[in-house]
Amino acid sequence: MKFIYKLNLSLAALFLATCLFNVTETIAQIQAGGGLAYGTNVEKLGLQVNGYYTIPANEQIRAGIEYTYFFPENYEGGGSSRYSEFNVNGNYLFLEEDEITAYGLAGLNYTTVSWSGNQFFGASGSRTGLNLGAGAEYQAGFGVLYGELKFVVSTFDQLVLSLGTRIPFDI
Numbered sequence: 001m002k003f004i005y006k007l008n009l010s011l012a013a014l015f016l017a018t019c020l021f022n023v024t025e026t027i028a029q030i031q032a033g034g035g036l037a038y039g040t041n042v043e044k045l046g047l048q049v050n051g052y053y054t055i056p057a058n059e060q061i062r063a064g065i066e067y068t069y070f071f072p073e074n075y076e077g078g079g080s081s082r083y084s085e086f087n088v089n090g091n092y093l094f095l096e097e098d099e100i101t102a103y104g105l106a107g108l109n110y111t112t113v114s115w116s117g118n119q120f121f122g123a124s125g126s127r128t129g130l131n132l133g134a135g136a137e138y139q140a141g142f143g144v145l146y147g148e149l150k151f152v153v154s155t156f157d158q159l160v161l162s163l164g165t166r167i168p169f170d171i
Helices: 002-021
Strands: 030-040 045-052 061-073 080-097 100-118 121-139 144-153 157-170
Touching: 030 061, 030 144, 045 100, 045 121, 080 121, 100 144, 121 157
Parallel strands: none
Antiparallel strands: 030 045, 030 157, 045 061, 061 080, 080 100, 100 121, 121 144, 144 157
16 A cells, blocks of 8 residues: 555646646746845844756746855853744746736745753744745846845734845856
8 A cells, every 4th residue: 555655646746847847839947146135023134045947847936045144143241142034936927018027926934033041041943934026136147136025924923124146147
């Protein structure tokens, strides 16, 4: 029984991969880049790297991953706190005119937090949440300039504003 279940799961994954990555008629596009982010809960700037894949079957849909590392906060008398986010997002492009693209954003968020006080005190935690937001891109000669505003819905709620650039690669 387990063998049949694993076989069906493998066939479904193969079918999905064939549908998503069949690029015989269209060219798939990957965008990779990064920028700066500001989180309202951590009240810090951060560095962000991301990559997005345009689905060839429907060029209005993109899937992407993103990592943001917020600059640590050092406390008077020792100790610090560190925050980072890992996101898996989907974009729906609802406006594409001239050099401007606007999109909605939804996805999953994984936030990690760590605090250190002294050699005897430290704590860490993580939270999983949902991302909801919107973004816009401006087509520049070298790539795209982007701005995003997303709200992370979890027990560690925060609004994140991101600005940066992405370079497109055709595959």
